[in-house]
Amino acid sequence: MLKLYCAPKTISLAVVTALNEGVHWEAIRVDFGEAEQTKPEYLSINPKGRVPVLVTPEGALTETGAILEYLGETALPNLVPVDPLQRARMREEMYYLGTSMHVNHAHKMRGYRWADQQSSYDDMQAKVPETMTASCAYLEPLIVGPYLFGTEPTLADFYLYPIATWLESDGVNVAAFPKLADWKAAMEARASVQKAISDGFTG
Amino acid sequence: MLKLYCAPKTISLAVVTALNEGVHWEAIRVDFGEAEQTKPEYLSINPKGRVPVLVTPEGALTETGAILEYLGETALPNLVPVDPLQRARMREEMYYLGTSMHVNHAHKMRGYRWADQQSSYDDMQAKVPETMTASCAYLEPLIVGPYLFGTEPTLADFYLYPIATWLESDGVNVAAFPKLADWKAAMEARASVQKAISDGFTG
Structure with missing residues (x-):
């Protein structure tokens, strides 16, 4: 197992x-x-x-x-599109989430990875609402709905989900991103996500 | 085309x-x-x-x-292993390069992505030799040789190559990582890399 x-x-x-x-x-x-x-x-x-x-x-x-x-x-x-270009689009979002959006978030609590001074950590933390809002603004027009690429979720939807649960505490005005909010609701209607929540994985 | x-x-x-x-x-x-x-x-x-x-x-x-x-x-x-676990190992390195090692490097010149103060940029820049050395130390024992995973290069080798060209100017003592140095020499013996160098892409 x-x-x-x-x-x-x-x-x-x-x-x-x-x-x-x-x-x-x-x-x-x-x-x-x-x-x-x-x-x-x-x-x-x-x-x-x-x-x-x-x-x-x-x-x-x-x-x-x-x-x-x-x-x-x-x-x-079933979480991987059959068409090569659609797979590429899925991976484009996954790499964006991994290399940019998650990295933006990490500067809130993990500044010690990249700097040594408390003043730098404070500076980084203060910028997180701006960088995470910019990431949401990048994603918002790309969301087809109900899932990122249409009627079925892909691996990219699952990669985004934890990041989406961080947005409010990262200082993002989530109401400004209605497609992202609808997408999150669609994910949270899935049994897989409900079970993760009831098992305590969202904190 | x-x-x-x-x-x-x-x-x-x-x-x-x-x-x-x-x-x-x-x-x-x-x-x-x-x-x-x-x-x-x-x-x-x-x-x-x-x-x-x-x-x-x-x-x-x-x-x-x-x-x-x-x-x-x-x-x-030919740049993608046939075996699923080997493909997973290739992707593990690709994601490490994209989410960690390239991000470490980016703090040298792109601190403005994550902070607003010059003092933070200076602090980030000063830490780049440490973080890039740590990334090299992570990679070094994983290199099978002559390429990352053995006798043939994969997509991950090509992802690593540009990052490897930054190490000296990032303050890494490259002599401390002989497997990485041999790997870089193997890459630079390939016609594809030689052409990129002669076309001016390494600066």
């Missing part, structure tokens, strides 16, 4: 919700409150000190986007 | 070198010296104001990782 190292309120929720779409799996919760992800036992599993980590029969796999792609190929083919 | 919006010394070199592996393509150079990527004409092509952008018969595609995957599916299948 697949196992997933994961923690509430983190990007690992993307994989939790995707797994809930139809994979038999087990959660191994990493206690961020105790900084468990920084300790030797966890670093032996993932030297990057991050979640998620998917434990497959052939070894541990890291990086949210790569794990989602692996699940799409091995267990959840 | 495929066209690529690209600029020297940027991550677009990943796509330039991959295209040179066997695709008939044309470069459209974006003049970063003139900040062309921030002007309305370019923003109408890519509202994110970044390179690369691949112009396909069906529209423009952004995000380095997504473009590489598209080329792997449509034109360069």
Whole structure:
């Protein structure tokens, strides 16, 4: 059975919700409150000190986007468009989320990754509402509805979901992005997302 | 014919070198010296104001990782491992490069994306040697040789190449990472990379 190292309120929720779409799996919760992800036992599993980590029969796999792609190929083919250009569009959004929007968010609480001074952390934190609002403004016109690319969700929808749960606390005026709000409601109507919420993964 | 919006010394070199592996393509150079990527004409092509952008018969595609995957599916299948777990390992490295290592580098010159004060930019810039060295230390033991995953390069090798050309100016002691140095030499022995260098894409 697949196992997933994961923690509430983190990007690992993307994989939790995707797994809930139809994979038999087990959660191994990493206690961020105790900084468990920084300790030797966890670093032996993932030297990057991050979640998620998917434990497959052939070894541990890291990086949210790569794990989602692996699940799409091995267990959840319905979440991957058949058409090559549509797959490319899905990946374009996944890479945007991973390289830009999630990175914007990370500057709120993880400034120590890229700077050493408290004044820099404060500066970074103050800019998060602006950068996350800009990310929402980029996404908003791209949303076809009800899901990102139309009538069915893809891996990209699951990648976006945790990030969408952070927007209010990141200082984004979510009312300014009605398509994104409708998209989030559509995701939250799915049993997979409801189960992740009731299991406490949204905090 | 495929066209690529690209600029020297940027991550677009990943796509330039991959295209040179066997695709008939044309470069459209974006003049970063003139900040062309921030002007309305370019923003109408890519509202994110970044390179690369691949112009396909069906529209423009952004995000380095997504473009590489598209080329792997449509034109360069030899750069994608056949085995699902090996494809997952390739994507794990690609996502690491996009979400972590390239982001570390970007804090040297692009601090304004995430902060507003000069003191923050200085602080970020000072930390780049440390973060890029840590990224090299993560990659070093993973390199099978001569390429990342063995005898043939994959999309991940092409994603890493531009980043590897930045290491010295990012303050990394490259002599401390002999496997990475050998890997870079193997890449630079390829005609595709040699052509990109002689075409001025490494600066």
